[in-house]
Amino acid sequence: xxxxxxxxxxxxxxxxxxxxxxxxxxxxxxxxxxxxxxxxxxxxxxxxxxxxxxxxxxxxxxxxxxxxxxxxxxxxxxxxxxxxxxxxxxxxxxxxxxxxxxxxxxxxxxxxxxxxxxxxxxxxxxxxxxxxxxxxxxxxxxxxxxxxxxxxxxxxxxxxxxxxxxxxxxxxxxxxxxxxxxxxxxxxxxxxxxxxxxxxxxxxxxxxxxxxxxxxxxxxxxxxxxxxxxxxxxxxxxxxxxxxxxxxxxxxxxxxxxxxxxxxxxxxxxxxxxxxxxxxxxxxxxxxxxxxxxxxxxxxxxxxxxxxxxxxxxxxxxxxxxxxx
Numbered sequence: 001x002x003x004x005x006x007x008x009x010x011x012x013x014x015x016x017x018x019x020x021x022x023x024x025x026x027x028x029x030x031x032x033x034x035x036x037x038x039x040x041x042x043x044x045x046x047x048x049x050x051x052x053x054x055x056x057x058x059x060x061x062x063x064x065x066x067x068x069x070x071x072x073x074x075x076x077x078x079x080x081x082x083x084x085x086x087x088x089x090x091x092x093x094x095x096x097x098x099x100x101x102x103x104x105x106x107x108x109x110x111x112x113x114x115x116x117x118x119x120x121x122x123x124x125x126x127x128x129x130x131x132x133x134x135x136x137x138x139x140x141x142x143x144x145x146x147x148x149x150x151x152x153x154x155x156x157x158x159x160x161x162x163x164x165x166x167x168x169x170x171x172x173x174x175x176x177x178x179x180x181x182x183x184x185x186x187x188x189x190x191x192x193x194x195x196x197x198x199x200x201x202x203x204x205x206x207x208x209x210x211x212x213x214x215x216x217x218x219x220x221x222x223x224x225x226x227x228x229x230x231x232x233x234x235x236x237x238x239x240x241x242x243x244x245x246x247x248x249x250x251x252x253x254x255x256x257x258x259x260x261x262x263x264x265x266x267x268x269x270x271x272x273x274x275x276x277x278x279x280x281x282x283x284x285x286x287x288x289x290x291x292x293x294x295x296x297x298x299x300x301x302x303x304x305x306x307x308x309x310x311x312x313x314x315x316x317x318x319x320x321x322x323x324x325x
Contacts, residue, residue, distance in 0.1 A: 067305035074251035084173035092165035141165040174217040
């Protein structure tokens with residue numbers, strides 16, 4: 001009887017040990033799978049993290065025109081842009097009128113010729129005295145109009161020649177009502193013919209005290225030196241007038257900004273030579289420069305030119321493409 005009970009207890013003990021062993025193995029397998037899944041997730045996250053980092057050589061950057069600058073403090077200047085035209089200064093224009101009616105005997109000068117004060121322009125035979133007299137220039141300048149030909153009868157009320165001294169000209173600009181409080185005589189204006197042409201900085205010498213009834217604009221004037229002759233009367237010009245400025249702790253060039261996944265980003269150069277996008281918040285700005293409130297710090301090196309190339313590389317990577325090296 002005792003032997004039977006002992007056997008029964010032995011069977012029970014063996015069953016408990018076997019069950020415990022199976023449970024232990026099951027737990028180990030579960031931990032192993034969990035660790036494997038965790039490792040996979042870490043590898044995946046690491047891959048995702050590096051998918052937004054782009055590496056390229058200095059040679060490639062040079063070929064693509066990618067430029068890097070250092071972020072720091074700066075002054076943002078604000079301008080108002082005006083449009084206008086070049087005109088000859090009225091006090092430098094001379095209208096040459098014959099003294100007596102007569103026949104034009106000889107013409108020595110024509111439109112475009114440069115003349116000196118007292119230089120003979122033409123000869124006219126007077127109808128009254130039948131004597132020939134000289135028509136002379138009253139100033140140094142350039143003939144911009146001529147209204148006489150040899151052999152014709154010319155009266156003493158006609159402008160035979162119009163001569164202009166174009167060494168100095170006026171740039172006349174239209175100022176809209178909303179800007180009248182900001183534009184004043186004495187301010188500097190950057191005058192240019194076109195976007196790709198050279199510029200000249202002048203001073204606003206006059207702002208009209210009345211507004212044109214038809215255009216609802218006032219006029220502003222900048223006097224320009226024109227010894228080179230490039231400021232031709234009739235030319236369309238623009239002017240940027242400096243009206244205010246403010247210093248900011250952190251500013252960058254506006255060309256650095258890109259939009260990625262509906263977020264405004266700047267590409268920062270890492271210590272390992274790679275580039276990654278950083279979400280930024282912006283503040284004050286003008287046409288060329290913008291304040292950075294967050295997402296960038298002083299001393300960071302950022303892509304200031306052709307950053308769209310890095311943006312396109314990231315977008316290409318998201319569709320399965322490869323990075324530029």
